[in-house]
Amino acid sequence: xxxxxxxxxxxxxxxxxxxxxxxxxxxxxxxxxxxxxxxxxxxxxxxxxxxxxxxxxxxxxxxxxxxxxxxxxxxxxxxxxxxxxxxxxxxxxxxxxxxxxxxxxxxxxxxxxxxxxxxxxxxxxxxxxxxxxxxxxxxxxxxxxxxxxxxxxxxxxxxxxxxxxxxxxxxxxxxxxxxxxxxxxxxxxxxxxxxxxxxxxxxxxxxxxxxxxxxxxxxxxxxxxxxxxxxxxxxxxxxxxxxxxxxxxxxxxxxxxxxxxxxxxxxxxxxxxxxxxxxxxxxxxxxxxxxxxxxxxxxxxxxxxxxxxxxxxxxxxxxxxxxxxxxxxxxxxxxxxxxxxxxxxxxxxxxxxxxxxxxxxxxxxxxxxxxxxxxxxxxxxxxxxxxxxxxxxxxxxxxxxxxxxxxxxxxxxxxxxxxxxxxxxxxxxxxxxxxxxxxxxxxxxxxxxxxxxxxxxxxxxxxxxxxxxxxxxxxxxxxxxxxxxxxxxxxxxxxxxxxxxxxxxxxxxxxxxxxxxxxxxxxxxxxxxxxxxxxxxxxxxxxxxxxxxxxxxxxxxxxxxxxxxxxxxxxxxxxxxxxxxxxxxxxxxxxxxxxxxxxxxxxxxxxxxxxxxxxxxxxxxxxxxxxxxxxxxxxxxxxxxxxxxxxxxxxxxxxxxxxxxxxxxxxxxxxxxxxxxxxxxxxxxxxxxxxxxxxxxxxxxxxxxxxxxxxxxxxxxxxxxxxxxxxxxxxxxxxxxxxxxxxxxxxxxxxxxxxxxxxxxxxxxxxxxxxxxxxxxxxxxxxxxxxxxxxxxxxxxxxxxxxxxxx
Amino acid sequence: xxxxxxxxxxxxxxxxxxxxxxxxxxxxxxxxxxxxxxxxxxxxxxxxxxxxxxxxxxxxxxxxxxxxxxxxxxxxxxxxxxxxxxxxxxxxxxxxxxxxxxxxxxxxxxxxxxxxxxxxxxxxxxxxxxxxxxxxxxxxxxxxxxxxxxxx
Numbered sequence: 001x002x003x004x005x006x007x008x009x010x011x012x013x014x015x016x017x018x019x020x021x022x023x024x025x026x027x028x029x030x031x032x033x034x035x036x037x038x039x040x041x042x043x044x045x046x047x048x049x050x051x052x053x054x055x056x057x058x059x060x061x062x063x064x065x066x067x068x069x070x071x072x073x074x075x076x077x078x079x080x081x082x083x084x085x086x087x088x089x090x091x092x093x094x095x096x097x098x099x100x101x102x103x104x105x106x107x108x109x110x111x112x113x114x115x116x117x118x119x120x121x122x123x124x125x126x127x128x129x130x131x132x133x134x135x136x137x138x139x140x141x142x143x144x145x146x147x148x149x150x151x152x153x154x155x156x157x158x159x160x161x162x163x164x165x166x167x168x169x170x171x172x173x174x175x176x177x178x179x180x181x182x183x184x185x186x187x188x189x190x191x192x193x194x195x196x197x198x199x200x201x202x203x204x205x206x207x208x209x210x211x212x213x214x215x216x217x218x219x220x221x222x223x224x225x226x227x228x229x230x231x232x233x234x235x236x237x238x239x240x241x242x243x244x245x246x247x248x249x250x251x252x253x254x255x256x257x258x259x260x261x262x263x264x265x266x267x268x269x270x271x272x273x274x275x276x277x278x279x280x281x282x283x284x285x286x287x288x289x290x291x292x293x294x295x296x297x298x299x300x301x302x303x304x305x306x307x308x309x310x311x312x313x314x315x316x317x318x319x320x321x322x323x324x325x326x327x328x329x330x331x332x333x334x335x336x337x338x339x340x341x342x343x344x345x346x347x348x349x350x351x352x353x354x355x356x357x358x359x360x361x362x363x364x365x366x367x368x369x370x371x372x373x374x375x376x377x378x379x380x381x382x383x384x385x386x387x388x389x390x391x392x393x394x395x396x397x398x399x400x401x402x403x404x405x406x407x408x409x410x411x412x413x414x415x416x417x418x419x420x421x422x423x424x425x426x427x428x429x430x431x432x433x434x435x436x437x438x439x440x441x442x443x444x445x446x447x448x449x450x451x452x453x454x455x456x457x458x459x460x461x462x463x464x465x466x467x468x469x470x471x472x473x474x475x476x477x478x479x480x481x482x483x484x485x486x487x488x489x490x491x492x493x494x495x496x497x498x499x500x501x502x503x504x505x506x507x508x509x510x511x512x513x514x515x516x517x518x519x520x521x522x523x524x525x526x527x528x529x530x531x532x533x534x535x536x537x538x539x540x541x542x543x544x545x546x547x548x549x550x551x552x553x554x555x556x557x558x559x560x561x562x563x564x565x566x567x568x569x570x571x572x573x574x575x576x577x578x579x580x581x582x583x584x585x586x587x588x589x590x591x592x593x594x595x596x597x598x599x600x601x602x603x604x605x606x607x608x609x610x611x612x613x614x615x616x617x618x619x620x621x622x623x624x625x626x627x628x629x630x631x632x633x634x635x636x637x638x639x640x641x642x643x644x645x646x647x648x649x650x651x652x653x654x655x656x657x658x659x660x661x662x663x664x665x666x667x668x669x670x671x672x673x674x675x676x677x678x679x680x681x682x683x684x685x686x687x688x689x690x691x692x693x694x695x696x697x698x699x700x701x702x703x704x705x706x707x708x709x710x711x712x713x714x715x716x717x718x719x720x721x722x723x724x725x726x727x728x729x730x731x732x733x734x735x736x737x738x739x740x741x742x743x744x745x746x747x748x749x750x751x752x753x754x755x756x757x758x759x760x761x762x763x764x765x766x767x768x769x770x771x772x773x774x775x776x777x778x779x780x781x782x783x784x785x786x787x788x789x790x791x792x793x794x795x796x797x798x799x800x801x802x803x804x805x806x807x
Numbered sequence: 808x809x810x811x812x813x814x815x816x817x818x819x820x821x822x823x824x825x826x827x828x829x830x831x832x833x834x835x836x837x838x839x840x841x842x843x844x845x846x847x848x849x850x851x852x853x854x855x856x857x858x859x860x861x862x863x864x865x866x867x868x869x870x871x872x873x874x875x876x877x878x879x880x881x882x883x884x885x886x887x888x889x890x891x892x893x894x895x896x897x898x899x900x901x902x903x904x905x906x907x908x909x910x911x912x913x914x915x916x917x918x919x920x921x922x923x924x925x926x927x928x929x930x931x932x933x934x935x936x937x938x939x940x941x942x943x944x945x946x947x948x949x950x951x952x953x954x955x956x957x958x959x
Contacts, residue, residue, distance in 0.1 A: 016899040019907025021891060022843035022883030026908065029842035199847040199942055200908045252845070252908030253942050285848045487905025487943045534828055668902045672948060676905060679945035703852035703940065711936035711946040718947060 006499035010668030013492045016484055025249045027219040032278040036205070037066060039270050039281050042101040042118045043291075044093035047360035047696030048127035048140070051100065055119040059103055064110040066274065068118060070101040075270045078392035079328025080225065080260045082151035082164065084143060085363070087233070087269045092125070094142055094325035095362050096697040097290040099263075102270055104279070127360040129696050130793045131299055131320050134357045135804045136164040142325060142358035152460070152529060154616040154628070155331055163804070164323065165331040165356040167338025171410045177314025177334070177349025181305025183389050188796055189302065189378030190763040191746070192789045193322065193690045194295040195701075196367055198710055201288040204264045206271030207278040212238075215245045216268055221259040221484045222524035223248045223514045229261040230268045237272050244268075245517045247806040254486045255278045255680070256366035259526045260329045262292045266593045289701035290517035293365025294690075296330050297322035297791040300378045301801050310392050312401045314349035317341040317610035318801045319375060322791040323356045323364040326547020330364035331356040336458035337348045337371035339623060342410050343379045343409040344420055344454035344634050345401040350410040355804065360696055368739045372455045373681065373746065377764060380451040380747025385760070394751070395428050395479055398452050403634070411623040416631040419723035423636040423658035424452065426721050427606050430656040431638035443645055446653070447756025451744035455631035457527035457736060461614035465534035466520035469498065471603040473585035475569055477504055480644055481538060482514040482522035483530035488738050489669035490530050496665055497731050501542035503566045504583070520606065528633065528736030531665065533609055535731030540607025552600035553581060556591035594772040611729075631727060633735050635659035637678070637744035639715075641752040648772030650753070657744065662727035662735035670737055672722035677741025683709045684742070685749045689765050690789045763790070812876035815944035816841060816882075817885025825872040832856045832867040835882075843883045843911045847940070854939030857881050864919045883911040886918060894918060894956050903952045905943035913939045917953050926957050 018024040055067035071088035079085050089100050101118050107110035108665055128134040128142060139162055143149070147159040155165040178184055202549035204218045212236075220226050223246040231241045251258060267281040283292070303316040319337055323330045338354030367373075402424065405417030427450065437446040457463075468480045485491045495509040514522070522534055551566045553571045563575050573579040581591075590600030613631045618626030637657040643650050657674050664670045687707040691700045700706045726733035746764055754760050759774045763781070770780045781796070792799050809824045816839065831845055835841040835858075838865055844867050847853035851869045859881040861927045887895055894917060895904075904910045913936060920935035927935070932953050936946065 010902070012900060013902050015907065016902060016904070017891070019904050019910050020895050020898045020914065021887045022911045024907050024910075025842075026808065026845070028846070029836075030841065194908040197942055198906070198908070199853055199940055200906070201847070252847075253906040253907060255942070285850075487907065489905070672902060672905060672944065675945040675947050676943045677945075680942065702850065703848050704850070708940050708942065710938075710940065711950060714933070714946050714950070718945065793884070 004500060004508060004732065006496045007665050008663065009666070010494055011496055011666055013489055014447045014495055014506065014511060015491055026200055026252050027205065027217050027249055028282060030205065030217055030249065032205055035277050037104050037106055037277045037279045038108040038111045039102040039104055039266060039279050040115040041099045041266065042103065042107065042115050042120065044089060044096060044100055046093055046124050047096050047124055047129065048125040049093050049122040050125060051089060051093065052121040052123055054101060056101065058119065059114040059117040061111055062110060062114040062117065064105050064107050065114045066104040068101055068103050069270055069273060073273060074404050076233045076236060078229055078261065078265055080156060081332050082149050082328045084149045085326045085328050087265050095360055096695070097287070097362065098325065099266060099291065102266060104270065104274060112147055113777050119733070127696060128162065128432065129360055129788065130466055131357055131789055131791050132794050132799065134359050142360060144326065149777060154335060156620050162358040163355055164327045164358055165334055167335045167354040168621055168623060169350060169352040169410050171336055172349035174316060174349050174351040178305045180307065180313045182308045183386065184303065184305045185382060185386050185389060186301065186303040187382065187506040187762065188799065189300050189381060190791060190796060191298050191377055192764060192791065193297045193375040194367065194684055195289045195690060195706060196255040196257035196351050198253030198255060201285060202263050202283040202292055204267040204281045205278050205552060206267035208271040208275050210276050213245065213270060214239060214268060215247065216264065217247050217249065217260060218264055220246065220264065221249045221251065221486060221526060223516050224482055224521050225524045226261050226264060227516050230265060233265060234268060234272060236353025245515070247515045248484060248513050249511060251484055255368045256526060257292050257420040259366050259524055271555055286701040290362045290698045291481050293329065294324065294362050295367035296333060296364030298374045299791045299799060300375060300383045303379045304382050304386050306386055306390060306598040308390065308499050310390055310397050310400045311346050313344060315342055316351045317375070319354045320801065321356050321364070322359050322361065324359055324361045327356050327358065327361040329366055329724050332458060333364070333366060333371040337375050339628055340372065340456060341375045341379065343376065344403050344452045346403050346407045348411065352410065361692065362698070368680065369455065369743050370527065370739065373684070373743045376451065376453055377750065378745035380744065381750050381762065382560050382668055384751045395424060395433055395450055399424050400804065402452065411618060411628065412625060413627045416636045416727065417725055418632065418777065419660035419725035420452065420634040422723050423634065423660060426645050426658045427636040427638045427656050430719050430721065431640055431654060433638065437640065439642055444642050445645060446640060446642050447752040448638065448640050449748040449750065449755060451747035451751065452636045453740060453743040454632045454634045455740050455743060456632045457529035459523065459527045459529060461616045461628065462610055463523040463533070463539040464608060464610035466532065466608040467534065467537040467606060468520050469541040469545050469605045471587035473584065473588045475504065475587060476508040477502065478510045479538060479541070481511065482516065482519045483534045484524060484525035485513055488673060489666060490525065492669065493531055493665040494534065497535050497538045498542045500732070501539060504569055528739045532730045532735050535734060536609035537607040539604045539731045540609065544605035544607060545603055548603050548605060549587065552586060556593055556599040596692050616708060623801060631735060633660060633737055633740050635723070635740060637748050639748045641749060641756065643753065643771065645775060648768035648770070648775060650768060650771065652682060654717045654719065655682070655715045656719040656721065657741055658721035658723055659737045659740055660723040660725050661737045662730050663724055663733035664722045665732060665734050667722055670722055672718040673738045674741045675718050677738065678718055678745065679709055679714060681742030681745025682749070685746045685764060685766050687765065689767060692788050694788060810873065812873055814875050815879045817881055817888060827871070827873060829872045830868060831870050831872045831875050834872040835867060836928060841882055841884065845908055845911065847908070854912045854916065857911055857915045857939065859915055862919070864916050883914055886914065894921065894953065897952045897956045901948055901952045903944065903948040909939055909941040913941065913949060921957060929954060
C-alpha cells in the first residue's frame with residue numbers, strides 16, 4: 001500500500017472550480033421557461049385536527065390561479081421504512097405546518113396570496129406534544145391505523161399506542177452485571193430537537209410530460225431512493241420505475257435532511273395532474289425548519305455499573321424518542337441507536353430499550369450522526385461522572401473499557417479492528433490532559449472535556465452501490481455513479497480510486513452528479529457509507545476496465561496477460577521495456593493488427609458492491625443473531641473551554657478530534673469533515689435552540705432566532721487527527737468518517753463545563769444563559785416560560801421510563 | 808406601474824422592466840438569469856445573495872431592484888471573467904469549500920475586504936465574513952486561505 005500515487009493524497013476537489021467560480025448549478029438555478037407552475041402549499045395551523053372539508057372556490061376564482069389540489073386526489077401513503085406519510089394530509093393533520101393543499105399558478109406571488117383563501121374546516125383534536133402525553137395509558141393516538149402500515153421486518157410497532165417501533169437489545173445478564181458493580185450511577189439526560197439548516201433550502205421541479213414520463217430535478221441526497229419511493233407511491237397513477245427519472249444537480253448541504261423523500265412527493269404528485277407543465281416546489285427558510293425532517297428529541301436514562309478497578313459491568317440505556325408526526329425514516333434512527341447505545345466500550349451485560357414515539361410535532365428523521373450524537377451526550381457525560389466517582393482519571397477509565405477488535409458487540413456480532421486507543425492517546429496529548437490551565441482573566445475559568453465516539457452506517461443489509469466507467473478518445477475517463485456530492489468530497493475520492501487503479505490522474509477523470517436514467521444504482525448518500533460502499537463499486541469497475549485493456553493488448557500484440565501492467569496512462573510490458581502503448585491509442589478505436597483488422601473497441605466497465613454478510617434478522621426480544629451493522633468507525637475528541645463566570649459565555653480555545661478513517665483517501669477532505677463537523681456539533685451545544693409554542697408551532701424558524709455559528713464563533717484552534725487502522729473490506733482500506741465528527745461535541749463540552757465550574761448540565765443545549773443561571777443556582781426549566789422544545793414538559797426527574805412497559 | 812431600469816452587471820448595461828416591489832435578488836435570478844447570488848433565507852441573515860454594488864457588499868435580498876437603477880453590480884461571474892482571481896485559485900487549491908452554496912457570497916465579501924484592507928488580521932477577516940453563514944466548513948479553511956493570499 002505504500003506505493004499509492006493518488007489515493008492518500010490531498011487531491012484538489014473535482015467540484016472545486018465550479019463552486020468557487022460560481023458555475024455550480026443547484027436546482028433553483030435551473031431555468032424551466034415560461035411554462036413553469038409554482039405550487040404554494042396550504043399549511044395546517046393545528047398540531048392535531050380532523051379535516052372536515054376544504055373549500056377551494058375562492059382561491060380558484062383568483063385570476064392566474066390554475067387550480068388547487070388537495071389530498072383527495074392522492075390517496076397514497078409513502079415512506080422509506082414505514083409507509084405512514086401522505087402526499088397531502090387527508091382526513092387529519094398531525095403537525096403545525098403540514099401540507100393540506102397546494103395552489104398552482106405561473107406567478108408565485110399569486111399562488112402565495114391565493115393560498116390564504118383556501119378555507120379548511122378543521123375539528124381540533126387533543127394533541128400530544130411531549131413524551132409524557134404520548135406514552136400515557138389513555139394517550140391520544142397520532143396514528144389510529146398504525147396496524148395497517150407496511151414497514152420493514154426489523155420494526156416492531158405497538159398497535160393502539162404511539163409506539164411506532166421498539167428496539168430491544170439484551171446481552172449477558174443485566175441483574176448479575178449490576179450486582180457485580182461497586183458503583184452504579186443512574187441519571188436522565190435530555191436532547192431536544194434540532195434543525196439541519198443547509199444553506200440551500202429544499203427545491204424540486206417535477207414534469208410529467210405528454211409521453212408519460214415523470215422527470216424530477218431534485219436537490220437530493222438520494223436520487224434512486226427518491227425514484228423508488230415516489231414510483232411506488234404513485235404506482236396507482238400508472239407509473240413504473242423506468243418512467244420516473246430523478247436528476248440531481250449540486251446540493252447546497254444536506255446533513256441528512258435531504259435524504260429519503262419528504263416534501264419532494266408534492267412536486268411529483270402535483271406534476272401528474274398538470275401534465276406537460278413543470279411544477280416547482282421551493283421551500284421557504286421557515287418551511288425548511290418545520291416541514292422536511294428534524295433531528296429527533298430524546299429523553300435518555302443511563303444506568304452504568306462499574307467495579308472499583310474501573311471495569312464496566314453493565315449498562316442499561318432507555319431512550320424515548322420524540323419522533324414526530326411521521327416516522328417513516330426516523331424510526332430507523334431509533335433502531336440504530338438501540339443497537340449501539342453502549343458507546344465504544346466493551347460491556348458484558350447490556351439492556352437497551354429504544355422507543356420511537358409519535359408526537360404531533362414535525363416529522364423526525366435522519367440528521368448527521370443518526371441518533372449517535374444524541375445518545376453520546378448522556379453516555380459520555382456518564383463515563384466522566386463514573387470515573388470521578390471511582391476516583392479514576394476519566395480518560396484512563398475510557399481507555400480501560402475501550403472496545404477492541406474481536407470483542408463481542410451487544411447484538412452478538414464481532415467488533416472490527418480499530419484505532420480507538422490510538423485516538424484516545426493522541427487527543428489526550430493534544431489537549432494536554434492532566435495540565436490545569438488558568439485564564440489570564442480572573443473572571444474566567446478554563447475546563448477540559450473529553451469524549452470517545454463510534455458510529456456504524458445504519459442501512460438496510462442489502463444497501464448497495466454501482467458504478468459505470470468509460471474511456472474517452474484521449475485516454476481521459478468518465479465515471480458515472482449515483483452517490484451525491486454534498487460537499488464532503490465524494491466525487492473527488494471516487495476519481496482518486498479510479499486514478500489509482502488505472503494510472504490516469506484525477507484531473508483527467510470526469511465524475512458528475514447523478515441522473516437515474518443514465519447512472520447506475522446507489523442506495524442513498526447517507527450513513528457515511530459511500531466512500532466505503534461506492535468506493536468498492538468504483539474500484540471494481542476500474543479493475544474490470546484494466547482487465548479489458550490488458551486483454552486487448554494481449555490479443556492484438558501477443559504479450560502474456562501477466563506480462564502487462566498499467567503505468568502512467570500506458571500499457572507496458574515487464575519483459576519488454578521498449579513496449580509502451582498510451583491509452584489514447586486504443587481505448588476507443590482499438591488496436592490494428594498486421595492484416596489491418598482491429599482488436600478491442602471502446603473500453604467500458606461496471607462494478608457493484610453489496611455487503612453480503614449483513615443481516616437485519618434477529619430475535620426481536622434481544623437483537624441477538626443478526627449482523628445489522630457492517631462495521632464501526634471510532635474516535636475520540638477533546639476540548640478546552642474558557643467560561644466567563646458572569647455571563648456564562650463559553651469560548652472554545654482548542655478542539656481536537658481523532659477519527660479512524662481506515663485509510664484517508666484524501667486527507668484534506670477528511671480534515672474538512674473534522675473541522676466542519678466539529679463546529680456543527682459545537683453549534684448544537686452552545687447556540688442552537690429550537691422553540692415551539694404550547695400549541696406545537698415552531699416559533700424560531702429563521703436564522704435570526706435560531707442561532708448558527710458565524711466566522712466569529714469558531715474555536716481558536718481546531719486540531720484534526722487522522723488514525724488509519726485498515727478496514728479490510730473497504731476501498732484501499734477506507735471507511736466513512738463524515739457524520740462522526742459532530743458526535744462527541746455535547747459530551748465533551750458538558751464534561752468541560754463540569755471540569756471548569758463543577759456544574760453538571762444534563763439538558764442540551766448548554767447555552768451561556770443556562771450556565772449563568774446554573775452558576776446562580778437557578779434551574780433553566782423553571783424560568784424558560786411558555787416556550788417548549790423539550791421532549792418532556794414536566795419535571796424530568798419524575799418522568800417514568802418504566803410506565804410504558806405496562807402497555 | 809412597471810418601470811425600465813438599467814443595471815450594469817459585470818460590465819454590461821442591462822435593461823429590465825420592474826415593479827416597485829421587485830427585490831433585486833429575484834430580478835437578478837429570475838429575470839436576468841444571473842443565478843450565482845443564491846437565496847438562503849430571504850431576510851438578510853445568511854449572506855448567500857451577497858453582491859458588490861458600486862464596490863460595496865450588499866445583500867441583494869434586502870434591496871429593491873429600482874434602488875440599483877443606474878448602479879454597477881459585480882457578481883462572482885464578473886470576478887472570474889478573465890480567469891480565477893488569486894483568492895479563487897487559492898480557495899480551489901485548498902479545498903476550502905464543501906457544498907459551495909455560500910461560496911459566491913463569501914468570496915465577494917472577502918474580495919471587498921481585501922480591496923479595502925490588503926493585509927487584514929485574522930480578527931478582521933472573521934469580522935468581514937460574519938454576515939455570511941456556512942454550514943459545512945467550520946469557516947477555518949476559508950479564513951486561513953484569505954490570510955494566506957493576503958500575506959503572499
